[in-house]
Amino acid sequence: MRYSDKKTIFHRLDPRTKIILSVGCACLIVIARSPAGLFLLFAALLCCFLGMRPSAATLRTTAKMMGAVFALTVISQGFFYYFEPRTPLFVLLEKGSGLPGRLTGGIALYKEGLVYGMVQSMRLFSAAVMSMIIVMSTYPSDLVLGLKRLGVPEKIAFMLTMGIRFLPAIMEESRRIMTAQKLRGLKIKGVKGNFAAFRSLIVPLITDSLRHGRRIALAAEVRGFTGTRTEIKNLKFAWLDWSALFTVITVVGVSITCRFYR
Amino acid sequence: MIEIKDLTYTYPEAENAAVRDISLHIKKGECVLFVGPSGSGKSTVLYCLNGLIPHIFAGNVKGSVTVEGISPQGVPIAELSKTVGTVFQNHESQIFMPTVEEDVAFGCENLLMARDAIIGRRDAAIEAMGLQDVRYAGTDTLSGGMKQRLAISSIYAMGPRLFLFDEPTADLDEEGRRDLVGILKKLKAAHHTIIVAEHRYDDLLPVADRVLFFEKGRVTEGVRKAGKGSSAAGGTNRAGNGAPHIELRNISFGYNRKAPVLENISLKIEKGEMVAICGNNGSGKTTLLKVMAAILRPVSGEAVIGGITNPALDDIVGSVGFLFQNPDEQLFTGSVEEELMFGPKRLGKKIDVGRYLKMAGLDSMMRRHPQTLSRGQRQLLAVLSVLAMEPQILLLDEPTTGLDDGTWHDLFRILRELTCTGRTVVFSTHHRRARELSDRVIALDRKGVTADAVF
Numbered sequence: 001m002r003y004s005d006k007k008t009i010f011h012r013l014d015p016r017t018k019i020i021l022s023v024g025c026a027c028l029i030v031i032a033r034s035p036a037g038l039f040l041l042f043a044a045l046l047c048c049f050l051g052m053r054p055s056a057a058t059l060r061t062t063a064k065m066m067g068a069v070f071a072l073t074v075i076s077q078g079f080f081y082y083f084e085p086r087t088p089l090f091v092l093l094e095k096g097s098g099l100p101g102r103l104t105g106g107i108a109l110y111k112e113g114l115v116y117g118m119v120q121s122m123r124l125f126s127a128a129v130m131s132m133i134i135v136m137s138t139y140p141s142d143l144v145l146g147l148k149r150l151g152v153p154e155k156i157a158f159m160l161t162m163g164i165r166f167l168p169a170i171m172e173e174s175r176r177i178m179t180a181q182k183l184r185g186l187k188i189k190g191v192k193g194n195f196a197a198f199r200s201l202i203v204p205l206i207t208d209s210l211r212h213g214r215r216i217a218l219a220a221e222v223r224g225f226t227g228t229r230t231e232i233k234n235l236k237f238a239w240l241d242w243s244a245l246f247t248v249i250t251v252v253g254v255s256i257t258c259r260f261y262r
Numbered sequence: 263m264i265e266i267k268d269l270t271y272t273y274p275e276a277e278n279a280a281v282r283d284i285s286l287h288i289k290k291g292e293c294v295l296f297v298g299p300s301g302s303g304k305s306t307v308l309y310c311l312n313g314l315i316p317h318i319f320a321g322n323v324k325g326s327v328t329v330e331g332i333s334p335q336g337v338p339i340a341e342l343s344k345t346v347g348t349v350f351q352n353h354e355s356q357i358f359m360p361t362v363e364e365d366v367a368f369g370c371e372n373l374l375m376a377r378d379a380i381i382g383r384r385d386a387a388i389e390a391m392g393l394q395d396v397r398y399a400g401t402d403t404l405s406g407g408m409k410q411r412l413a414i415s416s417i418y419a420m421g422p423r424l425f426l427f428d429e430p431t432a433d434l435d436e437e438g439r440r441d442l443v444g445i446l447k448k449l450k451a452a453h454h455t456i457i458v459a460e461h462r463y464d465d466l467l468p469v470a471d472r473v474l475f476f477e478k479g480r481v482t483e484g485v486r487k488a489g490k491g492s493s494a495a496g497g498t499n500r501a502g503n504g505a506p507h508i509e510l511r512n513i514s515f516g517y518n519r520k521a522p523v524l525e526n527i528s529l530k531i532e533k534g535e536m537v538a539i540c541g542n543n544g545s546g547k548t549t550l551l552k553v554m555a556a557i558l559r560p561v562s563g564e565a566v567i568g569g570i571t572n573p574a575l576d577d578i579v580g581s582v583g584f585l586f587q588n589p590d591e592q593l594f595t596g597s598v599e600e601e602l603m604f605g606p607k608r609l610g611k612k613i614d615v616g617r618y619l620k621m622a623g624l625d626s627m628m629r630r631h632p633q634t635l636s637r638g639q640r641q642l643l644a645v646l647s648v649l650a651m652e653p654q655i656l657l658l659d660e661p662t663t664g665l666d667d668g669t670w671h672d673l674f675r676i677l678r679e680l681t682c683t684g685r686t687v688v689f690s691t692h693h694r695r696a697r698e699l700s701d702r703v704i705a706l707d708r709k710g711v712t713a714d715a716v717f
Contacts, residue, residue: 139360161358165357165358165401180591183582184579184651185579185608186604203593203594204594204633208588216356219348219350219356221314222417223372224339226338230370230371232371232377232380233364
């Protein structure tokens, strides 16, 4: 999942607007309680996401991930729902049937649990889709610049930039280390194997990152980095941003009013 | 331009001085090479010029250094960077921004120049270094040579009059090195003063006005002939007999369907051969080695490795050893001894740790943590820890990167001993000298094998 250079309405928004939009969206996710409301939010975000014409591969992975998470959340919530009232749809294990029944207190699939699972996965998906929209439509350095203009200190913003820049390299490196381990005869199977693999992954990964970090620090020093910079890039608020902001503030405002003053 | 008088510097917590009583005078517009093995003090002198010593590395400085009348000790590094520009070896860690254009502007933005000035300098630097075509490209999509060029142009944009290069060619292929020489000529023509610290400098001699030799922190000046180095590790061994150890039949491989990296490659490598695979970055050297190591499976064709056709990784663990380019990614354990035992223990083999360590002169370091060894020692240890599994075939990806002459010599001696006992060694390289030390050279480019010569 990375930036794709297209000309959608989201690409035209100022990064600051997008950050505020995502904060607004997070508020809605927390405020909304009814399955219908959350579903509406999710559907709206999904439409925006599809409007960005993601590639078939992205769509496939997203659909697979969401399918898996949805199934898992709904089923687990369905079985392990604790709040009352709860209506069992069917009973897997009677409460009083033998030792397992007594130990578990009975296992049943609850209707309210299923609904709760759906609500939770809608929340999760809404947040995920929102962040995907931002990542796909905002150039990484613009996002950092947006954060800076919203008051995030330069040093933290710079760390973020470095994170975005070096994360793929670190992932690549861990892949190489794991191949090297396998070639040296390490079998990554079972808890013990996994633990051994993890231990021997973490040592080279950390030492190498430290060395790398040191080199980066030296290079940053000789390029005059002190923590204060002039930015040549400029951000501009256009009418589109104002209208987006107006919309999100209105929607969040209305939702809060409905939720607390009804 | 540069005046160094009786410079002695000791790193914090080090016993011996890294450089001792160095006095130098370098004129404006000169191009000077600093050569010598790792740890001989080349980089230390560069650090004294760009202010990293004493601002970042504390330690004990004696003597005086001035650059254009400024004492680097007395001004902050950022201020000094307007006069002194430094390009390091590892291009990966000198690139800060996601696109070429933004990265070139990075330094100027740090110097708090006016917006228009930054844009002007950025565009001039992009033009001067010939980066127009990749101006909007993501920095992670560039080749090694282009990354180096980007690193130089980012420094160039800051407008320094003195350029320091700390081992700039180590990670470059032949094309990249030619490119670098071209850039150095250009900088020199524009009357910039240049200092290049390097192990391998044959390519750079045409641009250099002077060569200074560093050894154990002292410097001697002279015009020593571009040495080929000792070739004690030479001497060919053609034990080639019996069935081939590696046979590739019409191998093709690509990371995605549209762009194959290897196409219809066929070759045989016999037992006991020492083979160099060479070619520029992106020619598929590493990919070819990975196919030989069963890390990658060919999309079509057959790879017969040690008698097994298209083996899985698990089938060849132990009989084929593979060394990645960066030794640090392959040292997992807490001590040198443990590192050597790591592979054999898992294969249920017993080995004589002392014998292996003696091969590389590491016998006194058995208890040391691998990550505390020097770069050259780490490289040798990584080779040894693969050797300790007693593989029949040893594959090495760019094993000579960043090694000084001494380590280089040790490495080839060990590899040669191996082939004498009937093991097969295949390595990729872009160093001419490494090729000269092998029995056979396979040249690779995007079209496939372009030459295959046996000596």
